[in-house]
Amino acid sequence: MPLSPERVLDVRDLQVSVGDHLVAVQDVSFQIGRGEAVGLVGESGSGKTLTCRAVLGLLPTTGEIDHGRIVLGDGADAVELTGARRSTWDQVRGVRLGAVFQDPASYLNPSLTVGHQLAEQLRVKAGLSRAAAHRRSVELFTEVGLHEPESVFHQYPHELSGGMLQRVLIAISVSCEPELLIADEATTALDVVIQAEILELLRRLRETHGLSLLLVTHDLAVVAETCERILVMYGGQVVESGPTAEVLGDPQHPYTRALMDVATIGNWERRTLDVIPGQPPAAGERMPGCRFAPRCRYAAAACVAGPVPLVDLETEGRSARCARLGEVLTESALEEVSA
Incomplete structure (x- = not known):
């Protein structure tokens, strides 16, 4: 399998087991090039999400990588993620590697305003001052298409719609200019109009931020519109890939x-x-x-x-x-x- 130039992600011979050594993902290899969008498709249970969780270091407690390699970046900037220490993940997740998921409300703290949560990310990961983090948060909320971003900054998750919450999560995910964004069924729970808007947002962010994208979905039409390459998974294996x-x-x-x-x-x-x-x-x-x-x-x-x-x-x-x-x-x- 030819390698993508300027790789941002290289997954090799990945095998993941869950529970009592049940192999759920097997012999999965793929690469993502800089600025490239790759679609990962297949029915529920095909291993798409588990593959992404392995890349993100967020496997369930019963999950384990049996063998294989996951490398983020290329050349001198490459980081081996397989078996990485917590300190390595702290330097990678939210900084070089971002993620958005199907139910954004589940990934936001209901007791904190969405602006506080974005600003905290910028203060911890990017080292900004409180005032600078506030300003940058409002800028990011504007960039992801949230109207009246200063007002949104002070709102709680339960006060926002599903589409607005997904924009908030995208803003948090791209706030530190990651190399790769993993979008796992990020548009599935949205109506078709909002889905189209979120896909257009991801396309625009790829252009303006030089972002690479791994888009997990069951919708071939979404992949056809969004991605240059496609990986088809079934039964925990990649069964076909290509442009x-x-x-x-x-x-x-x-x-x-x-x-x-x-x-x-x-x-x-x-x-x-x-x-x-x-x-x-x-x-x-x-x-x-x-x-x-x-x-x-x-x-x-x-x-x-x-x-x-x-x-x-x-x-x-x-x-x-x-x-x-x-x-x-x-x-x-x-x-x-x-x-």
Whole structure:
């Protein structure tokens, strides 16, 4: 898999277990280049959030990185995050690495004003004085599109809408000019109008701050609009990756094709809702071959005979994990199935 130039994140052979040594994320490798937006997609339980939590050093108490490497930055500025000490995380989280999540209210202290919480971040992480932190907080609230930012500064989380809270959390996350922002389902709980505004905000912040973005979502339309590259996860593994337009335009893994079939992307007039039959494997479930095989219309003996590697394709930057790669997703095969 080719490396992105000027990497801000390099994840190699990551394996994460939860509970009683149940492997929930396995053989995950990817890189994010400076200023690049990468979409991480897949059904619930595919390992997207656990992968992000590993990068952020926020695994649940039962979670553990079994092996692999997570490196933030490149060259002399590179920091090994796997097994990092608390002092290292204090220097990285909120400074070089930011994050926003699905329910912003859960990540804000209800007993403190949102302005106090942003100003505290600037005082602790950026070393600003109280007055300077106040001024910079108001500037950031303005930048993320909050009207009457001075008034918002003095409001509590319960006084703000979900969209406003998400803007507050984004302001906190970018306040110290991080290299990478991880947005984990950051627009899922918002209505479509506010969702579009938040996505536009993230796009603008990428341009003005030189920000790299890891966008976790189940919405392919959001990825198509926002991200240059896409990673498709299933059963704790990356099953396909590559430039977004190429992956969505010509998917090489049956799971990616199945996601396209159930999405509304490019087909807004469709009235029926397709589904992928069956259920994803449970975390830690042992399977000898392809984890998607029980739900795959193309599954054959080769698919369950043994582990299926992630293979680099002829197109630079593209890879897929399929035992029948190149056999089943040709145009003629798809026409035969739909006939």
